[in-house]
Amino acid sequence: MKKISDSTISRLSTYYRTLNRLIDQGVKTVSSDTIAEINDITSAQVRKDLSFFGAFGKRGLGYNTEALKEEISRILGLKKTWNVALAGVGNIGKALIDYEEFRKQGFIITALFDRDEKKVGKEIKGLKIHHIENVCQITREKNIEIAIIAVPAKNAQDVVDQFITCGVRAFLNFAPITIKVPPNVQVKNENMSIELEALSYYLTQNK
Numbered sequence: 001m002k003k004i005s006d007s008t009i010s011r012l013s014t015y016y017r018t019l020n021r022l023i024d025q026g027v028k029t030v031s032s033d034t035i036a037e038i039n040d041i042t043s044a045q046v047r048k049d050l051s052f053f054g055a056f057g058k059r060g061l062g063y064n065t066e067a068l069k070e071e072i073s074r075i076l077g078l079k080k081t082w083n084v085a086l087a088g089v090g091n092i093g094k095a096l097i098d099y100e101e102f103r104k105q106g107f108i109i110t111a112l113f114d115r116d117e118k119k120v121g122k123e124i125k126g127l128k129i130h131h132i133e134n135v136c137q138i139t140r141e142k143n144i145e146i147a148i149i150a151v152p153a154k155n156a157q158d159v160v161d162q163f164i165t166c167g168v169r170a171f172l173n174f175a176p177i178t179i180k181v182p183p184n185v186q187v188k189n190e191n192m193s194i195e196l197e198a199l200s201y202y203l204t205q206n207k
Contacts, residue, residue, distance in 0.1 A: 008049050012072055014039055015046070019069040031062040078106050083143050085111040085168070087159050088150035089119055089129055092174055096148060097125055111142045115155070132159060136166040146170045153177040160187075 018038050022030055032043040032050075039046075050056050053075050056068055073079055084107050086093055096102070097109060112129045114120060120131045130138050138144075147163045149156055149171055156175035163171070164185055171187045173179050176194075179187050 004052055008052065009076075011039070011041070011045070011049050012076060015049070016069060016072045016076065016078075019065050019072070022065050023069065027065055029062045030065050030068075034062075081106045081108050082145050083108055083110045085109070085113060085135075085139060085142070085144045085147045085163070086150065087113040087132060087135075087147060087163070088152075088174075089114045089116075089124065090150065093148075093150040094124065096150065096174075097127070107146065109148075111138050111144055113138070113159075132162065135162050139163065139166045139168060144168055146172065148172045148174070149179075150174045 015035060018035055019030070032046040035046050036043040053071070056063055056071060084102070086096060086109050089097075089112055093112075093114075097112075102109065109127065112124065112127050113132045113135060114129050115132045117131075119129050122129050139147075144163075144166075145168065147160075147168050147170070149159060151159050153175045156173065156177050157179060160171055160173070160179050160181065164181065169185045171179065171181070171185070173187055173189045174191075176191050179189075181187055
């Protein structure tokens with residue numbers, strides 16, 4: 001398969017959520033025009049994104065919402081469960097542990113890590129907090145495939161490097177720092193400060 005852009009994958013996730021809402025509303029079929037209108041893009045973009053993965057729907061009839069949702073779920077790897085580790089059990093980390101949407105989508109947090117001796121050994125939601133020094137042993141025992149990084153910026157690169165050494169190749173990074181990784185490792189950044197600064201800029205420039 002040709003390399004698919006990050007923006008296409010991001011839009012697929014958006015389509016998936018759109019289809020979920022439509023199904024909840026009892027909608028059985030939907031056109032690319034409707035999907036496009038809901039997401040403020042063009043119908044040509046919707047059709048192009050889907051065409052990378054095969055032929056869906058019928059001309060003039062649109063897409064069966066349940067069938068298209070299942071196909072996108074398969075493409076995004078949501079038909080299986082993923083074991084996830086969380087590094088950093090601070091305020092953000094604890095909020096992520098409570099985030100039920102992860103579990104609904106098949107992302108199961110099964111291991112917690114921290115370097116604070118006051119936290120190590122304690123449990124949250126039935127999960128024991130392990131010292132980050134034991135990351136390789138625990139990630140192998142738990143078959144960890146994705147790691148969420150919610151540690152201070154000064155520790156983030158070192159923590160990611162430790163996970164990579166243990167074979168983890170996918171990261172969701174909440175630390176406000178650019179993480180450097182090998183070509184075969186994927187990092188997605190969630191920097192809330194940057195997003196708020198963008199909003200601040202918009203408000204400042206549009207007074």
